Amino acid sequence: MDKLLIEGGVRLSGEVAVSGAKNAALPLLCAALLTREAVTFTNVPQLNDIGTLLKILAGMGVKVDRDAAAGTVTLDASTLGEPVAPYELVKTMRASILVLGPLVARCGEARVSLPGGCAIGARPVDQHIKGLQAMGAEVRVEHGYVHAQVPRLKGARLFTDMVTVTGTENLMMAACLADGETVIENAAREPEVVDLANCLVAMGARITGAGTDVIRIRGVERLSGTTHRIMPDRIETGTYLCAAAASGGEIRLTNTSSCYLDAVIDKLMDAGCEIVAERDTIRLKAPARLTAVSVRTSPYPAFPTDMQAQFMAINCVAEGTAVIRETIFENRFMHAVELQRLGADIRIDGNTAVVQGVAGLQGATVMATDLRASASLVIAGLVAEGETVIERIYHLDRGYERLEDKLAALGARVRRLA
Numbered sequence: 042m043d044k045l046l047i048e049g050g051v052r053l054s055g056e057v058a059v060s061g062a063k064n065a066a067l068p069l070l071c072a073a074l075l076t077r078e079a080v081t082f083t084n085v086p087q088l089n090d091i092g093t094l095l096k097i098l099a100g101m102g103v104k105v106d107r108d109a110a111a112g113t114v115t116l117d118a119s120t121l122g123e124p125v126a127p128y129e130l131v132k133t134m135r136a137s138i139l140v141l142g143p144l145v146a147r148c149g150e151a152r153v154s155l156p157g158g159c160a161i162g163a164r165p166v167d168q169h170i171k172g173l174q175a176m177g178a179e180v181r182v183e184h185g186y187v188h189a190q191v192p193r194l195k196g197a198r199l200f201t202d203m204v205t206v207t208g209t210e211n212l213m214m215a216a217c218l219a220d221g222e223t224v225i226e227n228a229a230r231e232p233e234v235v236d237l238a239n240c241l242v243a244m245g246a247r248i249t250g251a252g253t254d255v256i257r258i259r260g261v262e263r264l265s266g267t268t269h270r271i272m273p274d275r276i277e278t279g280t281y282l283c284a285a286a287a288s289g290g291e292i293r294l295t296n297t298s299s300c301y302l303d304a305v306i307d308k309l310m311d312a313g314c315e316i317v318a319e320r321d322t323i324r325l326k327a328p329a330r331l332t333a334v335s336v337r338t339s340p341y342p343a344f345p346t347d348m349q350a351q352f353m354a355i356n357c358v359a360e361g362t363a364v365i366r367e368t369i370f371e372n373r374f375m376h377a378v379e380l381q382r383l384g385a386d387i388r389i390d391g392n393t394a395v396v397q398g399v400a401g402l403q404g405a406t407v408m409a410t411d412l413r414a415s416a417s418l419v420i421a422g423l424v425a426e427g428e429t430v431i432e433r434i435y436h437l438d439r440g441y442e443r444l445e446d447k448l449a450a451l452g453a454r455v456r457r458l459a
């Protein structure tokens with residue numbers, strides 16, 4: 042299993058281009074199931090999660106034409122066969138559940154393995170199922186699979202018990218081909234939902250309200266092909282900003298946008314960083330030592346849970362005490378024990394972590410437990426004295442494109458060990 046070796050102590054400096062967003066690309070690729078015409082995506086990141094989803098789609102008979110180096114993928118679902126997503130592939134990636142809505146809408150049936158729990162929490166999909174049932178589908182969960190069937194989905198008024206990002210995306214896609222109008226209340230407002238809606242509208246869908254908590258979708262008979270550029274990855278952007286901030290560095294990120302990152306940028310400025318955002322670039326200059334900043338995760342536009350671990354890492358070496366509250370996932374502090382191995386002072390009490398900044402961290406061997414936990418260990422390793430070895434970095438490969446190359450371009454001493 043690959044490991045990452047980081048020799049800490051370098052101030053990051055230089056320029057890096059941000060990749061397309063994993064969490065936008067995954068639902069967008071699933072949207073291609075809704076049409077018999079070819080859909081082309083550009084700015085597709087080269088990530089393991091994308092590879093997994095393309096395998097699931099290809100397994101159903103979708104023609105996949107990928108130029109990984111160019112970042113383009115063309116999907117032709119005119120040859121769609123059995124609408125089945127098997128456990129062997131689904132188990133490695135929760136977002137596979139995003140094929141459910143489009144398959145039921147297009148084929149009138151689907152059999153999709155339950156994604157199962159993961160390191161950060163139980164993550165059920167009851168809201169996805171409840172929404173499809175409200176649209177007239179018969180849904181059974183048997184032998185670990187969600188079986189859904191309906192001659193044609195019917196528009197309905199849907200209300201999710203909590204804000205769910207992939208739940209909103211699944212139901213929005215399903216509603217595009219339903220008979221009549223669907224209203225999703227308490228919808229997720231994440232920018233990735235808006236990116237998906239924009240692509241669906243370009244395919245002929247009739248959607249209004251994406252980006253607000255009420256989305257209206259008037260079903261149409263069919264959708265057509267289009268070409269869509271995937272939005273920049275706001276979490277990758279935030280992660281590099283945190284890495285530079287913790288290292289006392291100065292970096293410029295290109296191919297990105299600050300407009301989805303207000304909550305994160307605000308906190309970095311509170312921590313003492315100078316940040317200048319231009320059209321598609323963000324520059325950050327860090328102070329010699331950061332000031333501790335408290336954060337509380339919440340659905341967009343508030344502070345994202347996917348940046349919580351990275352902020353825990355920067356607070357480990359900041360001046361003062363930070364309180365970090367995780368309100369989205371019940372078990373998303375797995376990185377804390379690993380950060381403690383590097384010398385961090387962190388106390389956990391339920392969904393709250395109290396981080397007392399220390400003067401420095403020391404390199405050690407640590408284990409990555411999930412995607413963003415791994416990112417926090419990379420940040421800590423970059424500032425720790427001596428060598429840090431991060432084990433199980435397959436988690437990082439799910440969501441960070443060419444991480445070592447990008448960090449090396451910023452001057453970091455980082456190497457992958459096979």
Ligand SMILES: CC(=O)N[C@H]1[C@@H](OP(=O)(O)OP(=O)(O)OC[C@H]2O[C@@H](n3ccc(=O)[nH]c3=O)[C@H](O)[C@@H]2O)O[C@H](CO)[C@@H](O)[C@@H]1O
Nearest residue numbers: 064136164165166167168169203204205206207208369370
């Ligand atoms: C591929 C993708 O876009 N992943 C993101 C998406 O995950 P994902 O869409 O899976 O996360 P949700 O927004 O659905 O989860 C929010 C909360 O709702 C709960 N819940 C959700 C659905 C459901 O049917 N029942 C239920 O109880 C979850 O367990 C969690 O506690 O949003 C999360 C929250 O911003 C991010 O951390 C993930 O990076």
Ligand SMILES: C=C(OP(=O)(O)O)C(=O)O
Nearest residue numbers: 064135136347412413440
């Ligand atoms: C939790 C994440 O992803 P996923 O929902 O795909 O597990 C993430 O991107 O941080």
